[in-house]
Amino acid sequence: MTVTAERRRSGAATRGAGTGAGAGTRSAPYLTYLLPATALFAVVIAVPLVMNIYTSFTRWTGVGPRQWAGLANYRQLWHDSEFWASMWHSLALVTAMAVIPTVLGLLVAAALFDVIAKRYSERTASFLRACIYLPQVLPIIVAAIVWGWILDPQYGALNVALRDIGLGFLAHDLLGDPHTALLTVMAVLVWFQLGYPVVIFMAALQRTDPALSEAAEIDGATWRQRLWSVVVPQIRPEIYVVLLTCTVASLRAFGWIYALTSGGPGVSTQVPSYYSYQSFFTDLDVGYGSAIATVMTLIIAAVAVVFLWVQRRHAG
Amino acid sequence: MTATLTRPASARQRKPGRKPGRELARRRGPAAWITLTALVVLTVGILVPFALIALNAFKPPGQYSAHGPLSLPDGFYTGGIQTFWDTADFGRALWNSALISGCVCVFAVLLSILNAYALGIGRVRGRTWILGAFLIANFLPQEGLVYPLYDLAKATGLYDSQLAVIIIFTVIQAAFGTYLLSSVLSSFPTELLEAARMDGAGRARILWRVVVPVSRPTLGVLLVFFFIWTWNEFFLPLVFLVSNSNQTVPVALGTLQGQHIMNPLTTSGAALLGVFPTIIFFLIFQRTLTRGVTVGAIK
Numbered sequence: 115m116t117v118t119a120e121r122r123r124s125g126a127a128t129r130g131a132g133t134g135a136g137a138g139t140r141s142a143p144y145l146t147y148l149l150p151a152t153a154l155f156a157v158v159i160a161v162p163l164v165m166n167i168y169t170s171f172t173r174w175t176g177v178g179p180r181q182w183a184g185l186a187n188y189r190q191l192w193h194d195s196e197f198w199a200s201m202w203h204s205l206a207l208v209t210a211m212a213v214i215p216t217v218l219g220l221l222v223a224a225a226l227f228d229v230i231a232k233r234y235s236e237r238t239a240s241f242l243r244a245c246i247y248l249p250q251v252l253p254i255i256v257a258a259i260v261w262g263w264i265l266d267p268q269y270g271a272l273n274v275a276l277r278d279i280g281l282g283f284l285a286h287d288l289l290g291d292p293h294t295a296l297l298t299v300m301a302v303l304v305w306f307q308l309g310y311p312v313v314i315f316m317a318a319l320q321r322t323d324p325a326l327s328e329a330a331e332i333d334g335a336t337w338r339q340r341l342w343s344v345v346v347p348q349i350r351p352e353i354y355v356v357l358l359t360c361t362v363a364s365l366r367a368f369g370w371i372y373a374l375t376s377g378g379p380g381v382s383t384q385v386p387s388y389y390s391y392q393s394f395f396t397d398l399d400v401g402y403g404s405a406i407a408t409v410m411t412l413i414i415a416a417v418a419v420v421f422l423w424v425q426r427r428h429a430g
Numbered sequence: 431m432t433a434t435l436t437r438p439a440s441a442r443q444r445k446p447g448r449k450p451g452r453e454l455a456r457r458r459g460p461a462a463w464i465t466l467t468a469l470v471v472l473t474v475g476i477l478v479p480f481a482l483i484a485l486n487a488f489k490p491p492g493q494y495s496a497h498g499p500l501s502l503p504d505g506f507y508t509g510g511i512q513t514f515w516d517t518a519d520f521g522r523a524l525w526n527s528a529l530i531s532g533c534v535c536v537f538a539v540l541l542s543i544l545n546a547y548a549l550g551i552g553r554v555r556g557r558t559w560i561l562g563a564f565l566i567a568n569f570l571p572q573e574g575l576v577y578p579l580y581d582l583a584k585a586t587g588l589y590d591s592q593l594a595v596i597i598i599f600t601v602i603q604a605a606f607g608t609y610l611l612s613s614v615l616s617s618f619p620t621e622l623l624e625a626a627r628m629d630g631a632g633r634a635r636i637l638w639r640v641v642v643p644v645s646r647p648t649l650g651v652l653l654v655f656f657f658i659w660t661w662n663e664f665f666l667p668l669v670f671l672v673s674n675s676n677q678t679v680p681v682a683l684g685t686l687q688g689q690h691i692m693n694p695l696t697t698s699g700a701a702l703l704g705v706f707p708t709i710i711f712f713l714i715f716q717r718t719l720t721r722g723v724t725v726g727a728i729k
Contacts, residue, residue: 143633144552147544148560151604154541158601159567162578169577176581222469229465233458245473248480251712253662255680256704259687260479263697271482271499278498305476362569369664369680373687387665390573395669400577411574418569 163411170404176394180401187405197406200384203296204365207385210300211307211364212357218304219311219356222246224341226312227319243316247309254306258373261302265289289375292382299374299383303364311356318349350428358421365414386410483705486698487511494694510695511703514686517696519674520703523682526671527661527707530592530599530678535656537600539649542607547637549608550615551623561609568605572665580669590672598666603656614648615641654715661711679704 170187172180191197231239249257264271267287276285288298322345330340346353368387371377377384377392386406393403486499490507514520545564549557579598580589588594618641626636642649664680671677677685683704 141548141552141554144548144554147548147552147637148554151541151545151601151608154597154601155567155605157582158579158598159570159575159605162575162582163570165578165581166574176577222472225465225469229462230469233462234466242469242473246476249476251658251708252705253664253680253683253708255664255684255687256701256708257479259683259697259704260483260701262687263694263701264479264482266694269494269499269694271486274498275500278500305479308476366571366573366665368573369684372664372668373684387571387573391576391665394577394580404577407571407574407577410571414569414571415566418566422565 166404166411167408169401170408172401174400175398176400183401187401190402191405191409196381196384196389197386199381200386200389203383203385206296206300207303207364207367208361210303211367212360214304215307215311215360216353216356219308220315220341220346220353222308223312223315223319224345227316228337239316243309243312246312249306250309252306254369255373257306258302258370262289262374265298290379292379295375295379295382299370302374303367303370307360307363310360314352314356315349318352319345322348351425354421354425354428358418358425361417361421362414365410365417480705483698483701486694487702489695489698491695499694510699512699514696514699514703518682518686518700520679520682522675523677523679524707526592526676527678527680530595530667531657531660533596534599534603534660535653537596538603538607538656539653541600541604542611542652543637543642543649545604545608546611546615547641550612551618551641553616557612561612564605564608568602568609572602576666576669579666583670590670590676592671592676595667595670598670599660599663603659607652607656610652611645611648614645618644654711658708658711658715661707679707 169180171182171184173183173186174180226239226243230242252260265288267273267285267290272288273285276282286294288294326344326348327340330344335343366387367385368391371383371385371388372391375383377388387410390403390406390410393399393406397403482499485503486494487510488506488508489501489503489510490505491509493501493504548554549560554560579594583589583591583594588597622640622644623636626640631639661678662680663678664684667678667681668684671681674682683700686700
């Protein structure tokens, strides 16, 4: 994305020089090409977005008329411990899906690129990369079903294996215990997400300038110093893209929670996404669900705007 | 998601044939061996769940309860998969998923082309803002759209219909496609456009006869991505497709899981069936990607 965006700028410059003035008036007929998308976007995105915000100011069971409630839903949210718990859990999921995979992915990608590809073989490096990426091709729901089965307290592979090798005392209902449920979900998410930054960062490392790293090495910089001060600044655009897309993905972790824990035990793995779904379709408290969804929308929009702003500033 | 698309772009920039210094390449000190070991251990750990599925999908039922999930299967038993195939009506689900994802990827690419033609080549006024809006639309949480869409679908008789899902995902995927394709088309060779104009080609003709054929590699990559992304979607299809005969693969798997009627054998059978199509896509996708990269390199 970033790379193409950079190309776009240079392309725009040459084009601007070539076609010169008159591009503005000449562009008007092209507007017809935007018509189908405009109509579809209005129906599928814009109108629903506005309707959702409006509904968040009402009480509604989904049938019959909406009753205007002002800020009542938001006031209720403010005092709702389940909502606050779900927000904290979102931060945990951001850690598991964005922060840890980015840091770990950078280390793994650098190790594959610097050590494995150069001192062993390119083939070994790309084979390991493909294996690490494999979880990413699974539909989330399939991956969640597999883990739900592995972690099942009675017949799940993990506990059975522990008992088989005489470590039965370690066997534990990881998803059923409120103290371990969230950490377990986080671990599964790291497993799922790691391949994505590894692939992106390895592609990014291909375009870094090896002369810079070699110069730093001659000057006596350690591997860690080189990674942090020479390599990271060069691949900053990719780091931003990975952080942004992973953060957005982690705030939408509906499938994982639906299939692994349903938000439980209690509310120990509740997230806003699942909470709004429950309010909509189980509790039939559509106004409240809309309020949760509106807060989510605002947070994700804010995250996206901040990331894009920081990225543009660094791109200079 | 976005970044997978970075791959062809940045891979294209890779300078082929640059070899690291020979002496450095052969230096395999203890640190290098430790790194290799750590990475291999990590990779094996990541692959364990896949191995467990493969190990148990064809295991006779008695054996699982007697010897557990880690024993090697002592027979080839397809009963678990069979049971799941029938309860989930899996053949139907496969067809539904293929139909929905197929329609979405074609329609979304068409819509992206039209938009990108206006924004990238037509350079209509305010395109930065329009592009920003498309990008934000792609990031918006579906939770914030789902209830009004559900309501709208009910009002128009499209609830529990695949058409509703196709329309919605066409728009969502086209939001991303527009963003990407506009950047690609804004660096489209001007000489080609000028030449076509001088030959008297109109705007529509230039689009279909010049722009589309030249950008075919990018369109191919988008087509594959849209297909896979739509195939893997769960949340909106779960809400919209309630009757069994309309459900996609993820929804069929998810609802069965939700009913808690799965035993270990059907679960691993289900997982195997769920994994299988995506592995095939993965292979196709690798090919498309390589083709996209080579074509880009020749140009």
